[in-house]
Each structure stands twice: as C-alpha cells, then as structure tokens.
Amino acid sequence: MVISNLAPELAVRFEDTLGAELLGQGERIVLRLKEKDIGEVLQMAVSAGAEVVSVTPQRASLEKIFLSTVREGGDPAGGEKP
Secondary structure (H helix, E strand, C coil): CEEECCCHHHHHHHHHHHCCEEEEECCEEEEECCHHHHHHHHHHHHHCCCEEEECCCCCCCHHHHHHHHHHCCCCCCCCCCC
16 A cells, blocks of 8 residues: 555554554555555545555465465475475
C-alpha cells in the first residue's frame, strides 16, 4: 500500500500495533502489512486526511515458498527428514 500525507504518529501506530513495515519514498510511504489489516489501515489513513495512492496485494510465488522452506531446513513435501 502506498500512502501520501500520512501523519507520523499514525505511521508509528501502524508499526507498533499492526506490525506494519514502513518504507519512506519522498512524500509517500510504502506500507507492507498483513492482508487482514488492510481495511483498518485504509479507514484510519483516510480518516486522518492521508491520501491512498495504491493498494497492491503481494503474494509469494510457489517458487519463493519452496526456496524459503528449503533454506529453513524444512521438507517442502511435508515429510520428516531421515
């Protein structure tokens, strides 16, 4: 989600209470958060006078999930290690 004119105290609240990751980009802030929190964040941001520039879902590809599992030492097939 990209938001402009977001009040700093609201940005801190998103980080602290929702675990959102904020990345600065000039006047715009990129928020990475859980899908379940999008509605709440949109409502709070708009109510506070911020402008929502875009909302883009980010989904991990099957390849990324597989590689992440392998790196963590798990078995992508779900079985136990010998």
